[in-house]
Amino acid sequence: MKPKSATLRRPRPHRFITDVLLPALFSRKRGHRHGSVPVFPKPKPGQVCITWIGHASFLIQGSRGNILVDPNWANWILVVRRLRHAGLPHHHLPNIDLVLITHAHFDHLNRQSLRRIASNQPIVVPAGVGDLVHGLGFEKVYEMNWWERLRFPGAAITFVPAKHWGARKVTDLHRGYGGYVMDLGGHSVYHAGDSAYFDGFRDIGRKLKPEISLLPIGAYHGPKFGENHMNPEEALQAFQDLRSKVMIPMHFGTYRLSYEPLHEPPQRLMQAALKAGRLADVRFLVEGMPTLF
Numbered sequence: 222m223k224p225k226s227a228t229l230r231r232p233r234p235h236r237f238i239t240d241v242l243l244p245a246l247f248s249r250k251r252g253h254r255h256g257s258v259p260v261f262p263k264p265k266p267g268q269v270c271i272t273w274i275g276h277a278s279f280l281i282q283g284s285r286g287n288i289l290v291d292p293n294w295a296n297w298i299l300v301v302r303r304l305r306h307a308g309l310p311h312h313h314l315p316n317i318d319l320v321l322i323t324h325a326h327f328d329h330l331n332r333q334s335l336r337r338i339a340s341n342q343p344i345v346v347p348a349g350v351g352d353l354v355h356g357l358g359f360e361k362v363y364e365m366n367w368w369e370r371l372r373f374p375g376a377a378i379t380f381v382p383a384k385h386w387g388a389r390k391v392t393d394l395h396r397g398y399g400g401y402v403m404d405l406g407g408h409s410v411y412h413a414g415d416s417a418y419f420d421g422f423r424d425i426g427r428k429l430k431p432e433i434s435l436l437p438i439g440a441y442h443g444p445k446f447g448e449n450h451m452n453p454e455e456a457l458q459a460f461q462d463l464r465s466k467v468m469i470p471m472h473f474g475t476y477r478l479s480y481e482p483l484h485e486p487p488q489r490l491m492q493a494a495l496k497a498g499r500l501a502d503v504r505f506l507v508e509g510m511p512t513l514f
Contacts, residue, residue, distance in 0.1 A: 251305045251474075258313045261511050267407035269433070270513050273506040274308045276475035277329055279412065279435060282511075283405035285375025286318035290401070290412050292338055293331040298476055301328075304483065305475045308509025311337045319373055320344040323414025324398035325353055325389040328476060332357065345371065345378060347387060347397030367399055377404040381425050383416035385449050402429045408514060411463065413437060415472065417448055418455035422462035433514060434465040438490050439473030442481040450479075453490035457497060467514065468494075468503045 261282065264270050270282040277291040294311055296303045317338055322330050324347055332353065335344075339358030346354055351362045363371060365380035372378075379402045387398035400413040402425065411431035425431070436459055441452040450472075451459060460468040473486040487505060494500040506512055 254306055259309055259509060259511055261315055262513050264513065268513060269405050269408040269410060270511050271410070271433070271435075271469065271506065272308065272511045273469070273471065273508050275305055275508050277323070277412075277414065277435075277437065277472050278307075279471070280314065280511075281403060281405075281410055281412075282315070283375055283408070285406070286373070287315050288319045288321060288376060288403060289314070289317045289338060290321045291323055291329045291414070292320065292334045293328060294334045294337070295327075295331045298328045298331075298478075301476050301478060303476055305508065308507075314338065316340075318342055319376065319378075320359070321378065321401050321403075321412070322346045322350065322354065323383075323400060323412065324385065324387045325350050325393075325396045326387075326415065327389070328478070329414065330354075330389075335359075343373065345380075345401075347380065347399055349387070349393075349396040353389070364397075365399075366397065375405065378402075379404070379429060381411075381429070382419075382421045383414055384419035384421065385415045385417065400425075402431050408432055411435065411465065413459075415450060416459075418451045418459055422459040426463040426465070430464050432465060433467045433469065434460055434463050435469045435471050436460060437472030438470045438486040439481065440478040441486075443479040453486050454493045457490060457493045457499065457503075460502075461497070461499070466502065468499075469506055470503065 264284045266284045272280040278293050279290045281288045294307050336357045341360045343361045344359040345363045348364045348366050351364045367382045370379045381400050383399045385398045387396035388394050403410045409431045411434045413436050436456045438453045438456045440450045474483050494503045
């Protein structure tokens, strides 16, 4: 008699509801609840202070002003629950001089959060996104196309390309998307927003040479996700293409938007950075802790 051949089991297909949404409902929120007001150091000329609020939200402070990028304190993004506390509440922020929005997706442009921090300051958004932020309390709305540059007191802002998409719903494909390079007079900081890996990182590095790069490393495992987001190894390659000195990872751990476990992105990034000899250049920030560079 011939032995029966072993039956090969196919991997169980991922299901977003049972694998991502339902476990998040019963997960305990991590991180620290809002405590005392952080001590924000006053950067001297040539210094920059960066505070990670969570996900893609950052406070970036130069010697002449404070910039808030993609502020989002939402506990829910549509049906996706927040899994880590924000690093600090909006009422603990210093005075904000400028707000930057990278694109219109709900995890980057949260209207309720913007309404809370709006205080008659300017806001910069991609072309076609201005209608989403009008009437929230900003002094002026600037819309930008790729490679355009605006000067504000204390900072020059360049809007740069990304490989992503900008629609907030199915029918508004006209909305732009991208990242920002902020020249703070002594330090340049790049916030990539959302992006898949693409050759444009080399162009950004060649033209602007940002010293510090805030790069997304999560939301890559799932149908079409890899076409719009980088995995950790690709993010490290982007960091090297940008010719930056410091990489600050973001876009992981706060909302589970795809199938990879929450712990996987930072682990894979550290392994790749160690192999490439760049581990010392990767700086994981603690939410709510101001860090001076």
